[in-house]
Each structure stands twice: as structure tokens, then as C-alpha cells.
């Protein structure tokens with residue numbers, strides 16, 4: 001093209017922040033292509049392979065020519081299997097019609113915000129938060145309200161904070177336990193206290209339980225604790241984290257029929273459904289199978305070991321303080337002790353974002369700055385990586401801080 005075109009993009013994109021984690025992944029790929037040996041703690045996915053029976057179900061689906069369109073919201077067998085899973089998890093009966101299978105939990109969340117929020121509505125998104133909640137709420141026209149879960153309270157919000165955040169305009173409250181980025185897990189008592197606050201509101205809770213298989217404490221499920229909230233709750237989950245199936249793109253949302261119907265209506269005009277082959281693989285994942293269950297438990301056990309290793313090594317780095325995360329595969333250390341003081345070559349970092357770039361540059365380790373999660377002063381490290389990488393990476397971290 002000879003002339004430089006100016007393109008007018010939709011106004012609602014003006015406030016859209018591109019994903020910080022995806023940006024880091026791209027930067028790491030570039031450095032590696034230049035020959036730099038970067039150890040990455042920035043990616044939010046298990047380093048394990050998808051369990052064999054699940055892969056085989058995907059291959060069988062191809063060979064059986066299950067490669068055509070499926071119903072919006074997924075094949076009936078999968079929705080039935082997911083309904084059985086959600087019923088067993090939550091202790092409340094769900095039918096297959098109350099399930100929509102989506103292209104990852106991310107699409108489930110996107111559709112939920114689209115189905116529920118109007119311009120001017122508010123969405124309560126406790127910080128530190130997973131990056132996409134905020135952007136998805138904004139894309140749906142909602143204003144995010146972000147009460148901050150203090151480090152001293154294990155990054156969880158209190159009932160008082162929720163009460164203060166609620167207004168007549170609150171449409172949605174997001175609860176994510178175990179949490180990305182903090183690994184915090186709400187106890188049953190904590191969830192109960194939040195449910196009591198919500199009794200006086202008509203907000204819909206989106207309970208994102210995608211890390212449920214990776215919890216190192218007794219895991220409390222939202223509707224087990226607050227069954228009276230069932231007709232105002234969407235349960236979001238997916239196969240990505242627990243079954244090491246990130247690339248297959250299978251998530252789901254379960255909830256009251258009218259909301260699920262609305263979600264499917266949007267889906268019918270957008271993605272229609274996630275890939276047919278992935279659906280058959282997920283059917284294997286969600287059909288009771290001792291071999292797969294053992295693998296899931298084994299992976300969670302490995303994450304537990306690596307968490308302990310990561311915490312042990314981080315404790316040796318002065319200027320860093322770290323809570324003990326109870327689930328998921330992230331640590332979220334406070335790095336304020338490393339800011340505003342000279343590091344290697346007298347370099348001073350003023351923010352965790354600057355420190356994050358410093359660590360990439362000087363330690364060749366990739367993390368994600370807390371700013372992306374609404375929590376400056378922290379960095380997020382994923383320990384879904386091999387133990388020798390954790391050793392090497394934490395040594396590099398420590399050694400990079402002085403001459």
C-alpha cells in the first residue's frame with residue numbers, strides 16, 4: 001500500500017490493555033531466539049503432558065470423523081458428564097441444559113460478562129485479580145470495582161470490604177479461589193461470611209474454580225458453603241489446569257437456565273462451540289477414570305513439592321517476603337524491599353514493573369509484574385516448571401541483585 005492508512009477502531013477498545021502475560025511470553029520467545037537462555041516463571045500452564053487416555057480420546061475422535069459442527073455449547077454427552085461433575089462438586093443438581101462448554105474458561109467468563117452486564121453496571125473484581133476479568137468487564141460496558149485483598153489477610157477480601165464495594169449498580173461479583181495470581185484459597189468460613197453480605201443484593205456471583213484440582217488445603221466450594229446462592233451463581237471451570245489441557249481449549253459454565261440460554265445465544269453467533277475433537281478429549285477427562293484421576297492427583301502433588309521448594313529458595317533472598325499460597329501454581333512475593341535501592345551496577349528500580357524488566361535483563365528469568373494484577377510491589381512466579389529450573393532460576397534471581 002502506498003499511503004499510510006489511519007484506521008478507526010471501536011471506541012470500546014480505547015481502554016483495553018493487552019495481556020501482560022502474553023507480552024512477557026512474546027519477549028521471552030524473542031530473547032531465546034537471540035540465543036539467551038531465559039528461565040520462564042511467567043507462564044500460567046502446567047508443564048505436564050495431557051494424560052494419555054485423554055489424548056487417545058482426541059485421536060479416536062479424529063479417526064471416527066467427529067470433525068463436524070457440534071451443537072452450540074457442546075455435544076450432549078459432554079454436557080451430561082460436566083453436569084454430573086458440577087452436581088458432585090457443588091452438591092446441587094445441574095442438568096445438561098444448564099451447562100455450556102466453551103473455548104476455555106476464558107470464553108466462559110467473557111460470555112458471562114456479555115450476558116449479564118450493561119453500560120453503567122459495576123463488576124466487583126477483588127484485587128489482586130487475574131488480568132482478563134478486568135478487561136472482559138470493561139468490554140461488556142461494566143465498571144470494575146476492585147477491593148484490595150491485603151497481603152496480611154492472605155490477599156483475600158473481607159466481608160466489610162465486599163459490603164463497601166457493593167452498590168445498587170453491582171451486577172457481578174467475581175470470586176476466584178484458588179486465586180491466580182496469589183494462590184490464595186478462601187476457607188469455608190470466609191466464603192460463608194461473603195455470602196452473608198451478598199444476601200442483601202441481587203448481584204450474580206461468578207465463581208471461577210479453574211484451579212480446584214490444585215489446592216493444598218481443604219478446598220471449600222462456593223455453593224457447598226452457600227447453596228442458597230445457586231440461582232444467582234455461575235460456576236466457571238475448565239480442563240486446562242487440572243488436566244494439563246491448556247491448548248485443547250475446553251472450559252464450561254454452569255448456572256441458572258435463563259443465563260445459560262443467553263450465553264449459548266451469544267455463543268451461537270460467535271465461536272459456536274469449541275473444537276469437536278477437544279470436546280471428545282474432554283469427555284474422557286470428565287468421565288470417571290481411576291487412571292486419569294491418579295494422574296491429576298500426581299500432578300497436584302508435584303506442584304505442592306515445587307511450591308515448597310520455591311518458598312524455601314525465595315526465603316533466602318533478602319528484600320523478598322512471600323506468603324504461603326494454598327493452591328494454584330503461583331507464588332506472589334512482595335518485592336518492595338528490593339525497590340529504591342541500588343542493585344547490580346547501582347541500578348535502582350522504582351516499581352515492581354521495573355524490577356521485573358531488571359530480572360529479565362540481569363538474571364534472565366521471566367516473571368510477571370504485580371501491576372498487571374492490580375498489585376504493585378509484587379511479582380508473580382509460576383512454579384509449573386521443573387525443579388532444576390526452579391533451583392537455577394532462584395539462584396540467578398539472588399545473584400543478580402548485587403555486583
Ligand SMILES: Cc1ncc(COP(=O)(O)O)c(C=O)c1O
Pocket residue numbers: 044103104105106107130176179180208210237238239240246250251
Ligand atoms: C483464574 C483463571 N481463570 C480462567 C483462566 C482461563 O483458563 P482457560 O485456559 O480455560 O481459558 C485462567 C488461565 O490462566 C485463570 O488463571
